Amino acid sequence: MSSHPTMPFEVARRQLHFLWLVDYSGSMQGAKIQALNQAIREAIPEIRAAVANHPEVEVLMRAIRFSDIAEWHVGPDPVPLDQFTWPILGTDNYTNTAMALELAAGELDVAKMPRRGFPPVLLLISDGEASDAGRYRAALQNLLTLPWGKRAVRIAIGIGQDHQINERELRAFNSDVERPLLRAHNVAELVEQIKWASTAATVASSAGKSATGQATQNVLLPQAPAHVMLIPNGGDVF
Amino acid sequence: MVRLSTQGRPQKGVPFEATEVAGKTRPHMSHPNVLAIATSGSTPGREYTILRRLAGGGQGEVYLARDGDREVALKVYHAHMGGAEQEAMVRAQVREDMSRTPDQRRFVWPRDLVRVAAWNRWGYVMPLVDRGRFLDLGELQARRGKVVMSPRRNAEAGYQLSSSMRALHLAGHCYRDISRNNILFDPATGEIRIIDNDNVGVAGDTQSGVVGTPEYMAPEIITGRAAPSSETDLHALAVLLFEMWTWHHPLHGDLECRVHCWDLPAKQRIYGDQAVFIFDPRNDANRPNDPDYRGVRAAWEIMPETLRRLFTAAFTEGLHTPARRVTEGQWQHAFLQLFDGALRCPCGAELLWDPAAAGPLRCWNCKKAVAVPPRLRIDTGAAPFHLPLVPDTQLLGHHLRPSHGRGEPPELVGQVVPNPGVPGMWGLRNLSGTPWTFVGMDGATRLVPPQRSAPLTLGARVMIQNRTCTFES
Numbered sequence: 001m002s003s004h005p006t007m008p009f010e011v012a013r014r015q016l017h018f019l020w021l022v023d024y025s026g027s028m029q030g031a032k033i034q035a036l037n038q039a040i041r042e043a044i045p046e047i048r049a050a051v052a053n054h055p056e057v058e059v060l061m062r063a064i065r066f067s068d069i070a071e072w073h074v075g076p077d078p079v080p081l082d083q084f085t086w087p088i089l090g091t092d093n094y095t096n097t098a099m100a101l102e103l104a105a106g107e108l109d110v111a112k113m114p115r116r117g118f119p120p121v122l123l124l125i126s127d128g129e130a131s132d133a134g135r136y137r138a139a140l141q142n143l144l145t146l147p148w149g150k151r152a153v154r155i156a157i158g159i160g161q162d163h164q165i166n167e168r169e170l171r172a173f174n175s176d177v178e179r180p181l182l183r184a185h186n187v188a189e190l191v192e193q194i195k196w197a198s199t200a201a202t203v204a205s206s207a208g209k210s211a212t213g214q215a216t217q218n219v220l221l222p223q224a225p226a227h228v229m230l231i232p233n234g235g236d237v238f
Numbered sequence: 239m240v241r242l243s244t245q246g247r248p249q250k251g252v253p254f255e256a257t258e259v260a261g262k263t264r265p266h267m268s269h270p271n272v273l274a275i276a277t278s279g280s281t282p283g284r285e286y287t288i289l290r291r292l293a294g295g296g297q298g299e300v301y302l303a304r305d306g307d308r309e310v311a312l313k314v315y316h317a318h319m320g321g322a323e324q325e326a327m328v329r330a331q332v333r334e335d336m337s338r339t340p341d342q343r344r345f346v347w348p349r350d351l352v353r354v355a356a357w358n359r360w361g362y363v364m365p366l367v368d369r370g371r372f373l374d375l376g377e378l379q380a381r382r383g384k385v386v387m388s389p390r391r392n393a394e395a396g397y398q399l400s401s402s403m404r405a406l407h408l409a410g411h412c413y414r415d416i417s418r419n420n421i422l423f424d425p426a427t428g429e430i431r432i433i434d435n436d437n438v439g440v441a442g443d444t445q446s447g448v449v450g451t452p453e454y455m456a457p458e459i460i461t462g463r464a465a466p467s468s469e470t471d472l473h474a475l476a477v478l479l480f481e482m483w484t485w486h487h488p489l490h491g492d493l494e495c496r497v498h499c500w501d502l503p504a505k506q507r508i509y510g511d512q513a514v515f516i517f518d519p520r521n522d523a524n525r526p527n528d529p530d531y532r533g534v535r536a537a538w539e540i541m542p543e544t545l546r547r548l549f550t551a552a553f554t555e556g557l558h559t560p561a562r563r564v565t566e567g568q569w570q571h572a573f574l575q576l577f578d579g580a581l582r583c584p585c586g587a588e589l590l591w592d593p594a595a596a597g598p599l600r601c602w603n604c605k606k607a608v609a610v611p612p613r614l615r616i617d618t619g620a621a622p623f624h625l626p627l628v629p630d631t632q633l634l635g636h637h638l639r640p641s642h643g644r645g646e647p648p649e650l651v652g653q654v655v656p657n658p659g660v661p662g663m664w665g666l667r668n669l670s671g672t673p674w675t676f677v678g679m680d681g682a683t684r685l686v687p688p689q690r691s692a693p694l695t696l697g698a699r700v701m702i703q704n705r706t707c708t709f710e711s
Contacts, residue, residue, distance in 0.1 A: 005587040005603040006386045007540070009485040010533025011379050014500055053376035110498070116530075119501045151499045205501075210296060210415050210434075210451050218501040222296050223318065 011055045015114040016121065016206050017078060018047075018198075019104055020063035023126035023159075025095040032127060032159055033091050035187040039194035040086045048081055050199045050207075057118065057206040062107070067092030068131075070099035076107065097130040097169075101139035108148040118206040119219055120152040123197055124173050127159035129166030140172060153201040153219050157182045157193050176217050182224060196224060272356045274303060274312055276363070279332035279350030286312055286352060286363060297324075297436075297448075298361065305363075311346075313436070314354055314361035325351070328362050328436050340646040341405035344398060346433045362436065372422035372431050375478075379485060387425040388588050390580040394428025396479055397573035401643050402432060403475055404566035407468040411438050414466040416474035417451040418481060450474065452505045453487060457558055460510040469560035476552035476564060483541055486534035488553050491516035491524035495531070515553035517546075540602035542592035544572045571621060571640045578637070579626055583608050593624040612694065612711040614666070616702075627654050627694065627709075633666065638705045651702065655691055665691030666700065675701040 020040065024033060051057045060078035064070055073089065104122060130136035143149040156170040158181050171181045182197060184190035204221040211220055276284040286303040292311065293300045297319045303312040315324065328348050336347040348362040378385060399421060406413060414437045422431045437448040449466055450459055456473035458464035480488040489508055497504045514524040517538055526534050538546065548564050556563035579591035587603035591610050598607040616623040616637055623637050635649030636642065651670045657663040667689065668674050674686040677699040686692045692700045700707045
């Protein structure tokens with residue numbers, strides 16, 4: 001490297017607000033909540049690496065946990081990504097997804113958001129259905145009326161077996177409702193889905209990527225890695 | 239219930255209730271000793287052993303692979319991306335020899351089409367790029383203060399990029415996806431490498447899957463009126479060159495700054511039919527006035543005038559009129575000129591002397607006027623080339639014929655040498671095989687045979703290889 005004066009180049013930045021919305025209801029107890037803690041801890045350095053060479057992107061992260069009530073797990077002040085650490089999360093009783101959305105919506109208010117930003121990322125991770133379905137629908141409706149809420153990259157991850165989650169409810173949260181719900185049936189899948197969704201959403205929101213055609217969404221989110229399933233009765237030869 | 243992943247080894251089918259926390263997730267694909275076999279290309283049947291994953295992208299994954307004791311990069315397409323059209327395109331590419339000229343060798347070109355039977359996928363092999371040495375623009379920016387690309391190296395990189403794109407276009411191809419992600423720089427030398435060439439196709443053919451990266455797409459692609467072509471490549475090239483000289487996008491001014499949420503619909507507005515250059519001399523609607531945009535204002539202020547003029551042309555009339563875009567040849571000439579005009583200010587800063595600039599040369603760092611050495615003005619037929627003359631300056635073939643590009647190694651035509659008999663006097667020694675003609679101030683002509691020198695005389699001319707060259711100050 002040279003000791004000569006260097007050109008006064010500077011990069012102008014935009015903020016990217018990333019919110020984790022994490023279910024810690026009683027049903028998450030045991031392997032699920034442990035895997036979730038582990039997965040988010042592992043995802044942070046991967047997100048950091050994904051934007052390391054994009055100094056124009058300033059990622060600010062927060063987390064909301066919800067059971068019988070929703071509250072800040074990390075926040076309400078946003079934490080720069082390079083300082084963000086994930087406090088271990090235990091479990092509690094209910095699944096107040098609605099209140100979590102309300103809390104998030106409060107932070108997506110135009111007055112609280114940056115003057116210049118990238119689409120925010122909202123990652124909802126839950127293993128059950130909202131305790132109060134009506135209130136959940138209303139909270140989601142409200143989120144989608146906010147300029148930053150409707151432009152957010154919203155991804156839900158459903159944890160556990162099919163009968164345990166409410167797929168329709170979680171899919172309604174997704175910014176791309178056509179997309180299949182991300183599912184995690186076991187520990188390995190949960191870790192993989194959390195890492196994929198958090199990294200892919202951050203990159204899709206901010207960094208310019210090659211496009212393959214006309215976009216149908218306001219960000220270009222790649223397809224999730226494909227999975228196939230073997231079920232007891234898989235049907236006839238086709 | 240058992241679940242399998244198409245992306246790798248079978249998942250543990252154990253539900254949450256019975257499992258421990260996974261310490262590590264499974265690799266994206268398992269690949270110990272997986273073989274890829276060349277199906278067409280330089281050596282059909284050649285075997286490559288896949289060693290480890292290097293990177294992943296929208297279209298596929300890139301692996302480190304071994305061929306004997308040589309390491310190569312091997313791209314494997316995702317199942318849903320590697321269609322028959324893509325395969326046909328790569329198949330055509332591996333048949334093409336892109337190793338003949340320096341312009342071609344900067345493309346990290348597909349060499350063998352391969353089949354990976356174990357994964358039921360196909361891909362291609364290409365040379366491995368040293369990513370410790372070659373960085374993309376984002377990496378360069380992220381390592382600001384630790385890694386520096388000097389103005390002269392920036393000119394070298396600009397020359398190499400425009401020269402390689404010119405060669406590609408002359409061969410009837412278009413690149414389709416010029417962006418900061420696909421061009422790598424060696425900051426120590428200005429050398430470049432062009433990666434992700436599997437979307438390179440025949441110009442006018444609209445079958446490629448990739449339409450570009452939004453930041454670099456021409457307005458006619460953004461609005462869906464046109465498909466990628468060599469004309470849209472020229473727009474992307476100008477955007478990337480502007481970013482290399484300012485670290486800022488040429489359309490990011492007040493109009494972009496007022497957008498709160500920077501998503502695709504916003505990009506379509508700012509990069510589409512309403513696009514306005516931030517320094518458009520006739521339209522100030524999109525000036526970079528925001529305090530956060532001081533970087534681009536400072537960079538524009540100190541940019542060589544030649545480049546300011548070319549960028550202005552590229553992003554005013556060239557923005558919406560594809561046929562009026564700045565050509566690779568124009569960029570090539572400008573960067574060759576700037577490269578040879580590099581000077582060192584006494585304060586230590588490197589400056590680029592620019593023949594288009596009016597008035598004295600000022601240092602961008604200390605702001606003092608800097609003395610410019612005498613020059614040899616070469617009338618090339620098109621824009622003249624100006625070669626600053628300092629001890630040991632070399633006159634090279636491309637100075638006489640800039641539109642032909644630079645040879646490798648460069649053809650040495652002459653060199654500035656001291657007059658051994660008269661201290662303080664200098665000459666230009668003829669290092670070519672043919673005599674020159676020196677025309678003195680009195681109009682008298684004298685022959686300058688090989689190995690003899692023409693005296694550096696203000697206002698005198700030398701006829702070199704049918705070019706008129708004049709000593710100026």
